[in-house]
Amino acid sequence: MTIYSLYIYDRHCACVYYHDWHRTKPPRVANEGGGILPAVSHQIYPRKDGAALDTNPRNTLMSSSGIIVAVNDEVPRTPLPGATQQVPANAGLPFDEEAKLVYGVVLSLRNMVKKISGKDEGFVNYRTSTYKLHLYETLSGYKFIMLSDPNADSLRFVMRQIYAGPFLEYVVRNPLTQMDSKESGIDNEYFRTSIDRMIRGLSVFN
Incomplete structure (x- = not known):
């Protein structure tokens, strides 16, 4: 239970x-x-900044283009052009x-x-x-x-x-x-x- x-x-x-x-x-x-x-x-x-929903705060691969972006956990992220919100497959x-x-x-x-x-x-x-x-x-x-x-x-x-x-x-x-x-x-x-x-x-x- x-x-x-x-x-x-x-x-x-x-x-x-x-x-x-x-x-x-x-x-x-x-x-x-x-x-x-x-x-x-x-x-x-x-999210007011429109950033993609990321379940791993240390994930630095922000797009499928292979571009690695350095991320500071305390600084708000700026979404890359064309970035879309990623929703988990099992989300309600x-x-x-x-x-x-x-x-x-x-x-x-x-x-x-x-x-x-x-x-x-x-x-x-x-x-x-x-x-x-x-x-x-x-x-x-x-x-x-x-x-x-x-x-x-x-x-x-x-x-x-x-x-x-x-x-x-x-x-x-x-x-x-x-x-x-x-x-x-x-x-x-x-x-x-x-x-x-x-x-x-x-x-x-x-």
């Missing part, structure tokens, strides 16, 4: 945080104008479409559960043959969504710990973080590092 990914949505239905661990299909870079906030994740925000949907689909599924299932079962019954998870989706919603409207192995037990307690621990400590109580600004995701490396450490320490992670 393992954990695949974590999404956090705010009260405006916008994805403000994303983290993955064991995905077989990595997300593609979000489309320009797709509505994805900056700082949601380092790997899915559109662009992240902006993926984030909308995940939120749409949760919203639809939650509304269906409320209509069928009444107000006392809440939607907390569902399972398919390949994954299990877990939902934890806070009173302030934030939705924590986690995808895991289909045989995993409920992970609501994990998302509750994330909310009561790193989220309150590094996001809510951080005066430098603008809540509901609609301008940026959760740009806090302490928060990201704390979540990564917490998830990797779970027995279900391996």
